[in-house]
Amino acid sequence: MRLSKTFIKTLRDAPKDETARNGALLVRAGYIYKEMAGIYDYLPLGLRVIENIKTIIREEMNRIGCEEVLLSGLQNPEPWEKTGRFSESEVDIWFKTKLASGGDLGLAPTHEEPITNMLKNYVSSYKDLPLYIYQFQTKFRNELRAKSGILRGREFLMKDLYSFHTSEEDLDVFYGKVEEAYRKIFDRLGIGEDTFETFASGGIFSKYSHEFQTLLPVGEDTIYYNKDKSIVLNEEVYNDEVLADLGVTGEKFEKATSAEVGNIFKLKFKYSEPLGLKFVDENNTQKPVYMGCYGIGVSRLMGTIAEKFSDEKGLIWPESVAPFKYYLIGIGEAGTKLAEEIYDKRDDVLFDDRDVRPGEKFGDADLIGIPYRIVISDKTLEEEAIEITNRANGETKLVKIEEIEKSL
Secondary structure, eight states, X not given: OBGGGSSOOOOSSOOTTOOSHHHHHHHHTTSEEEEETTEEEEOHXXXXXXXXXXXXXXXXXXXXXXXXXXXXXXXXXXHHHHHTOSSTTTOTTOEEXXXXXXXXXXXXXXXXXXXXXXXXXXXXXXGGOOEEEEEEEEEEOOOTTOBTGGGBOSEEEEEEEEEEESSHHHHHHHHHHHHHHHHHHHHXXXXXXXXEEEEEEOTTTOSEEEEEEEEOXXXXXXXXXXXXXSSEEEGGGOSHHHHHHTTOOSOOOEEEEEEEEEEEEEEETTTHHHHTOEEEOTTSOEEEOEEEEEEEEHHHHHHHHHHHSEETTEEOOOTTTOSOSEEEEEOHHHHHHHHHHHHHHOSSEEEEOOSSOHHHHHHHHHHHTXXXXXXXXXXXXXXXXEEEEETTTOOEEEEEGGGHHHHO
């Protein structure tokens, strides 16, 4: 991408109503545009980051045998009414509208009901199970106070996975596979070291569910962890009864603020029974399908990474999600000519070919946060080299021109 050919512009200041660090930096650096509180547009750089996050998640989901679909965001009230979740008294975050022909229509805050209802047309026998189905889908939630940049929005992107089983034992086995897959995802995204599987309330589904919480000063959750972080609990279940149930005695727990980036639930029959999703087993007995659900907030992850990996100069993207690997700057006629040659050979380069001062280019390179900055100037050419600077640690090295391809 050539910066001179894109409509993206960096900003000196973030919108006055954008107080969250992730939101402010992403707006200033040209990754997102704020429409209103909790609603953002993803610009070319931001969309590249989102797609890189999705690719990592997709690879790990496919690796454990999941199939990708895309369900409608518009929701027929009927299956939701059967579970009691179309009522504002049960779920108070619906966006709803009226059909021109009459009747209500909703914008999906999640997809348990529609996917369960759909599978009644495809599942009848134990031979049809298990199934693991996921999607990347925009969700809509009428949050009373949308805040924290893209960590908490009214419109956001989620990966939601739903599993369907003939037995609780089979559900437990797959649940463990998802736990491991999630750990790999967060490791690959660069936040694995600070992301912990956390005991949380299972509500009406099970005794416990599990959340994946990333330590973050601006997070909306509070967690407690022991010395080696082998036991981590959400504040809602941090009490003596739960600690005793987990066999934890005499350990001191630390308190921390965190952001939830994923969660997993054993739903069992919560949706299959009211919606009539059943199968016939080997003995010709009809039974309800066991279910699990597993979410990851994709746009929330982008905000979490931006919040964690940044400094006073701007963003510092991990290579795994960065929109480009190199930020290329040519200074002077000879430097610009060689920069053009490098750019023509690679697709992982953001080329700052604008007619502006070098200092402005260096400032934007730091703000945008591409992992490596390449500078080619008369000074570096005197050494028959190019200069490569690591955005994360500031280390700079000279690479000889004849070694450019090998080094990059």
